[in-house]
Amino acid sequence: MAIKIIVMMKQVPDAEEIFIDPVKFTLNRAQARGIINPSDENALECALKIKDQTGAEITVLSMGPPAAESAIIECMGRGADRGVLVTDRVFAAADTYATSLTLAASVKNLGEFDLIIAGESTTDSGTGHVGPGVAEFLGIDQATYCTSLHIENDALVAERDLEDGTEVVSIGLPALATVLISSNIPRRAKLRLKIDALRKGIEKWDHDTLKLPPEWVGIKGSPTVVGALKIPEERKRAAKRITVDQLGELVKELGGMGLIKTEEEEA
Numbered sequence: 723m724a725i726k727i728i729v730m731m732k733q734v735p736d737a738e739e740i741f742i743d744p745v746k747f748t749l750n751r752a753q754a755r756g757i758i759n760p761s762d763e764n765a766l767e768c769a770l771k772i773k774d775q776t777g778a779e780i781t782v783l784s785m786g787p788p789a790a791e792s793a794i795i796e797c798m799g800r801g802a803d804r805g806v807l808v809t810d811r812v813f814a815a816a817d818t819y820a821t822s823l824t825l826a827a828s829v830k831n832l833g834e835f836d837l838i839i840a841g842e843s844t845t846d847s848g849t850g851h852v853g854p855g856v857a858e859f860l861g862i863d864q865a866t867y868c869t870s871l872h873i874e875n876d877a878l879v880a881e882r883d884l885e886d887g888t889e890v891v892s893i894g895l896p897a898l899a900t901v902l903i904s905s906n907i908p909r910r911a912k913l914r915l916k917i918d919a920l921r922k923g924i925e926k927w928d929h930d931t932l933k934l935p936p937e938w939v940g941i942k943g944s945p946t947v948v949g950a951l952k953i954p955e956e957r958k959r960a961a962k963r964i965t966v967d968q969l970g971e972l973v974k975e976l977g978g979m980g981l982i983k984t985e986e987e988e989a
């Protein structure tokens with residue numbers, strides 16, 4: 723039987739097109755184009771590589787506004803078999819707890835699965851909570867910070883990027899993995915697959931599909947409270963032109979500020 727993989731994908735605003743409201747200091751995302759969250763492209767690529775080797779079946783799962791449909795179609799154009807968008811006003815303004823809970827309930831609604839792959843974090847909130855949160859709600863093992871994934875003897879073998887090296891772990895299925903943006907180069911969509919995806923369409927699930935208590939989801943189910951918002955002070959940068967003769971003086975100055983160390987200090 724084909725391995726069943728779920729790729730969690732969030733549509734995020736293209737960071738280059740987000741503007742900061744100079745008066746309210748809020749992010750104006752309205753004008754920004756929606757794109758696949760960058761590390762979710764890597765998550766999908768990991769799934770597609772497993773599909774290339776084993777013939778796995780890939781479902782892309784996303785929670786977001788109706789506009790996220792285009793990002794799911796793009797994923798299907800790259801080779802995912804099925805797309806599900808969880809979309810309803812009651813799910814809006816969820817924090818990472820409510821998002822993880824709703825996505826975990828959606829995974830249960832999909833039925834049996836072997837592997838969930840998520841990006842490590844998003845470019846718009848970037849907490850990195852959601853992958854591990856979904857694994858916890860489902861009670862399955864997880865491997866985070868992965869750079870490569872493959873299936874061996876019914877287990878997930880994952881390479882994890884740690885600060886001082888690489889760790890290889892093997893965990894039983896079903897499991898969840900989060901992958902880093904450095905893990906691969908995502909493939910492009912194929913026109914034929916994209917046309918197939920548009921013909922096939924995606925499934926849209928709402929509150930009636932998942933039947934979660936309304937106080938568990940969206941803003942009501944979100945315990946996060948933003949206490950205050952501080953805009954960091956803009957740091958002034960200055961350039962200084964010096965001659966070679968002044969180099970020694972500059973090294974001393976930077977050393978005094980603790981910005982560089984001498985060879986003796988390094989040793």
Ligand SMILES: Cc1cc2nc3c(=O)[nH]c(=O)nc-3n(C[C@H](O)[C@H](O)[C@H](O)COP(=O)(O)OP(=O)(O)OC[C@H]3O[C@@H](n4cnc5c(N)ncnc54)[C@H](O)[C@@H]3O)c2cc1C
Binds near residue numbers: 948
């Ligand atoms: C302090 C704080 C306050 C916030 N307040 C609000 C608010 O008031 N209103 C509001 O709308 N948002 C708010 N957010 C944002 C909201 O919490 C997140 O958009 C959402 O919960 C996802 O978290 P994230 O983007 O940090 O995902 P991460 O945890 O960084 O994502 C990791 C991975 O999980 C998967 N994933 C994440 N989200 C989804 C998704 N929706 N569908 C499918 N897969 C997904 C992807 O694979 C992603 O790469 C707030 C966030 C913070 C930190």
